[in-house]
Amino acid sequence: MFSMTCRCFIVFAISLLALSPIAFYFKLPLLFYRFDGTYLLIIAHMQKTWASSRLDFVSNPLQGIGGLALPQHVLLDPALWLTAHLSPSAGPVVAMVWYAASLAVAICWLAARLGVSALTATTAAWIGLLIALPYIYTPPGFDFLAGVPSFAWLILIQIAAILLFLDVGRGPAAADAARIAGIVLVYGYQIHEMPHFVPVTLVFVAFFGIVCFVAAESWRERLIKGIAALMLAGLALAVYGRLIYGMYGFAKPTFFWYEFFPVRIGLRDQSFLITHEAKWPAFLIYGLAAVGAVHAGLWGNRVFRVFGWGFLLFVLGELALILLIGETWKGPRPAYVDIFAYPLYCVFAAHVLAVALRRLGAGLSSPRRRTAIALVASGLPWLVLIDAATPPLERPLARNLNPFIWPPAETPVSRLLAADVALRPGAAFRGRVASIAGSDYDPQWVKVPFVNQHNYDGMSLFFSGNDHRMYGLWYYDVPTLLESNQFSSPFFHLVNARLLNAPGTLDIRSYETQSVPNDRVMALLGVRYLISDKRLPGRIPVLEHRFVESRDLFVYSVPDTNVAGYAATQTRRADNAREAIALLADPLVNLRQVAVLTPDEPLVSGPGAPALVETSHSSLVVERGGYRVEATSPGTSLLVLPIEYSHCLRPQLTGATEATPPRLLRVNLTMAGILFTGSVNGRLVLRYGPFSSGCRLADWHDADVLRIGEVREWPAPR
Numbered sequence: 001m002f003s004m005t006c007r008c009f010i011v012f013a014i015s016l017l018a019l020s021p022i023a024f025y026f027k028l029p030l031l032f033y034r035f036d037g038t039y040l041l042i043i044a045h046m047q048k049t050w051a052s053s054r055l056d057f058v059s060n061p062l063q064g065i066g067g068l069a070l071p072q073h074v075l076l077d078p079a080l081w082l083t084a085h086l087s088p089s090a091g092p093v094v095a096m097v098w099y100a101a102s103l104a105v106a107i108c109w110l111a112a113r114l115g116v117s118a119l120t121a122t123t124a125a126w127i128g129l130l131i132a133l134p135y136i137y138t139p140p141g142f143d144f145l146a147g148v149p150s151f152a153w154l155i156l157i158q159i160a161a162i163l164l165f166l167d168v169g170r171g172p173a174a175a176d177a178a179r180i181a182g183i184v185l186v187y188g189y190q191i192h193e194m195p196h197f198v199p200v201t202l203v204f205v206a207f208f209g210i211v212c213f214v215a216a217e218s219w220r221e222r223l224i225k226g227i228a229a230l231m232l233a234g235l236a237l238a239v240y241g242r243l244i245y246g247m248y249g250f251a252k253p254t255f256f257w258y259e260f261f262p263v264r265i266g267l268r269d270q271s272f273l274i275t276h277e278a279k280w281p282a283f284l285i286y287g288l289a290a291v292g293a294v295h296a297g298l299w300g301n302r303v304f305r306v307f308g309w310g311f312l313l314f315v316l317g318e319l320a321l322i323l324l325i326g327e328t329w330k331g332p333r334p335a336y337v338d339i340f341a342y343p344l345y346c347v348f349a350a351h352v353l354a355v356a357l358r359r360l361g362a363g364l365s366s367p368r369r370r371t372a373i374a375l376v377a378s379g380l381p382w383l384v385l386i387d388a389a390t391p392p393l394e395r396p397l398a399r400n401l402n403p404f405i406w407p408p409a410e411t412p413v414s415r416l417l418a419a420d421v422a423l424r425p426g427a428a429f430r431g432r433v434a435s436i437a438g439s440d441y442d443p444q445w446v447k448v449p450f451v452n453q454h455n456y457d458g459m460s461l462f463f464s465g466n467d468h469r470m471y472g473l474w475y476y477d478v479p480t481l482l483e484s485n486q487f488s489s490p491f492f493h494l495v496n497a498r499l500l501n502a503p504g505t506l507d508i509r510s511y512e513t514q515s516v517p518n519d520r521v522m523a524l525l526g527v528r529y530l531i532s533d534k535r536l537p538g539r540i541p542v543l544e545h546r547f548v549e550s551r552d553l554f555v556y557s558v559p560d561t562n563v564a565g566y567a568a569t570q571t572r573r574a575d576n577a578r579e580a581i582a583l584l585a586d587p588l589v590n591l592r593q594v595a596v597l598t599p600d601e602p603l604v605s606g607p608g609a610p611a612l613v614e615t616s617h618s619s620l621v622v623e624r625g626g627y628r629v630e631a632t633s634p635g636t637s638l639l640v641l642p643i644e645y646s647h648c649l650r651p652q653l654t655g656a657t658e659a660t661p662p663r664l665l666r667v668n669l670t671m672a673g674i675l676f677t678g679s680v681n682g683r684l685v686l687r688y689g690p691f692s693s694g695c696r697l698a699d700w701h702d703a704d705v706l707r708i709g710e711v712r713e714w715p716a717p718r
Contacts, residue, residue, distance in 0.1 A: 110347055255703060434530050492644055573596075
C-alpha cells in the first residue's frame with residue numbers, strides 16, 4: 001500500500017513539475033492575471049529597492065507622501081522574491097510554478113491526512129490546479145488565484161497549521177511540542193509576511209481548529225488541544241496583538257467609513273467558485289464538493305466525517321452571514337475567507353468522483369491497474385499544451401480583458417518623468433507626479449474617481465502598454481501622490497479627499513487618488529508634475545502624448561514645488577481638523593509661508609515662541625526606510641517637509657547647540673515639520689513592527705483628539 005501511494009505521488013510530482021513551467025511559459029506576458037497580479041509584481045519590484053532588511057515596516061517613498069508602506073513583506077514570499085531578482089520574463093514563470101506546487105502540496109497533504117487514497121488525492125490536486133491557475137488562458141474555473149497566486153502560498157500555511165493542530169495530543173509529549181512549535185513557526189512567519197491578512201485567515205483557522213477539537217479521539221486529546229490553543233492564542237496576542245490592533249484601528253475605515261463606495265454583497269460572493277466572474281467548471285466543483293462532504297460525513301472515517309460536516313457548516317455559516325449583513329457591508333467579500341477552504345472543495349469533489357467510479361464498476365483493486373490509472377491521470381493534464389498554439393497577445397480580446405501586461409512599456413511620458421523625478425536610494429528628492437486623467441471618463445462613475453480612472457487606465461494600457469498613474473510609473477521609480485494601501489494614514493486621506501477631490505466624492509478603501517487640479521496644495525505635498533487628459537485653461541503642457549485620435553495625455557509642471565522643505569515664517573493655529581482643513585483650503589493662506597499647527601505645539605506659535613525665518617539652505621535625500629535632512633538657518637526655522645508625519649517616524653537629528661535640539665512635529669495635519677535653530681542634520685527613520693507598535697496607537701490618539709472623522713463636509717469654495 002505504501003509503495004503504491006509513494007509511486008502515485010512521485011508520478012504526480014514529476015508530471016506537475018515538468019508540465020507547469022512549459023504551460024506557464026507559453027502564457028507570458030499575461031501571467032499574474034489583470035491588475036491584482038501586476039500589483040503583486042510591482043510591490044516586489046519596489047520592495048527590492050526600498051525595503052530595509054529589518055522585519056519592521058518602513059516608508060514607501062514611491063506612493064502618497066512617503067508614509068507607511070503596505071504592511072506586507074512580499075519578499076518573504078519565495079515566489080515574489082524570485083520575481084524581484086529574476087528577469088521580467090523568467091520571474092513570473094518560476095513564481096507561478098512555485099505557487100502551483102504550494103497549492104498541490106496543500107491539497108495532497110490534506111487529502112492524505114483525511115484518509116483518502118493517493119489517486120483521489122492527486123486527482124483533487126489536478127482539479128484544483130487546472131481550474132484556477134493559468135494552464136489555460138483564461139483559467140476555466142475562476143480567475144482569483146491566477147490574479148493573486150500568492151494566496152496559494154497562504155493556503156498552504158493555513159492547511160499546515162490546521163493539520164499540525166489535528167495531530168496535537170495524539171503522540172508523545174515531544175511530538176506534541178514539535179507540532180506546536182511548527183504552528184508557531186508557520187503562523188509566525190505569516191504574521192511577519194502579511195500581518196494585515198491575519199484577521200481574515202484566523203477566521204478559517206479558528207473554525208477548523210474547533211473541527212479538529214471535535215475530531216479528537218479522546219478527552220485527553222481535547223484537553224491537550226485546548227491547552228495548546230490557549231498557549232498559541234496568548235502568545236499571538238502578547239507579541240502581535242498591538243501590531244494588528246493599531247494597523248486596523250488607525251486606518252481610514254475607522255474614521256471615514258461613510259465615504260466608501262457601497263458594494264452590495266450577494267450570496268454568490270460566498271465563494272470565488274460561484275461569483276459572477278466564475279465559470280461552469282467552478283460551479284461543478286462547488287456542487288460536487290457539497291455532495292462529497294455529505295457522503296464523507298455519512299460514510300467516511302472519523303476524521304473525514306467530522307471534516308465533512310464541518311466543511312458544510314462553514315459554507316452554510318458564510319451564507320447566513322451574507323444574508324445578515326449583505327446590504328450594509330462595505331468590507332471585503334466573504335470569498336476572501338472561503339478561498340482558504342479551496343483544498344477542501346477539491347478533496348470532497350474528487351472523493352465523490354472516486355465513489356461514483358467505484359459504483360460504476362471501475363475496478364481499482366489491482367495495484368497494477370491503480371498505477372496505470374495514476375499514469376493516465378497525470379498524463380491527461382498535458383493536453384493543456386494544446387492551448388499554447390496561439391501566442392497570448394494574439395488571442396481575440398486578450399488585451400481587452402487583461403491590458404495589465406508585465407513589464408509596463410516605456411513611453412515618452414514615462415521617459416520624461418523618470419528623467420526629472422525618478423528616485424534612487426541616497427539621491428535627492430525631486431518631486432512627485434499626480435494624475436487626474438480619466439476622472440470623468442464615464443459619467444456614471446464621476447462620483448467615484450478611482451473607478452473612472454481605473455477604467456481609463458485600461459484604455460491607456462491597451463494603446464500604450466503603460467497606465468501612467470500607478471505601476472507604469474512605479475516600475476520606473478517615479479513617485480506618485482496616488483497611494484495604493486488600505487492602511488494609509490487617515491490624516492493624509494482627509495487632506496487628499498477634501499482638497500484634491502470634488503465635494504461628495506466616494507472613496508475606495510485601498511486607494512488615495514486625486515481628481516481635481518489644485519497647484520497650491522499639490523505643490524505643498526511635493527507634486528512637480530500634473531497629468532491630465534484635457535488641456536487646462538491658461539497653461540501650456542510640457543509634453544503632449546497621443547494614444548489615438550481624440551485620446552491625448554498632457555503633462556503640466558507645477559510651480560514652486562516643495563522638494564526640500566518650505567521654510568514657514570508664519571503659523572496659524574487650528575483647534576481641530578475641521579479648522580485645519582478650512583485654513584489649508586483658503587486661497588488667501590500662502591502655504592509657502594504659513595504652517596497650520598494644532599494646539600499641542602505651544603512652543604512654536606504660543607507666547608514667547610521665537611520668530612521664524614527663512615532657511616539659508618535645505619536638502620532632502622531619500623534612503624531605504626527613511627530620509628536624510630540637512631538645513632541651515634540664520635535663526636529659528638520651521639521646515640515643512642513633503643513627507644508624512646507619524647509618531648513612527650523616528651528623528652535622529654542633531655542641531656547647532658544642545659540647548660535647542662531640533663524637534664519633529666505635525667504640521668498641516670499630515671506633514672512632518674522640523675523646528676530648529678542654526679542648523680539641523682540627520683535622519684528620519686520610519687519603523688513599525690511587532691516591537692514598535694505603540695507609535696501607531698499614538699497617531700490614532702492624535703486623530704481622536706483632532707476629531708478628524710467629524711470633517712464630513714468639504715470646505716466652502718472661496
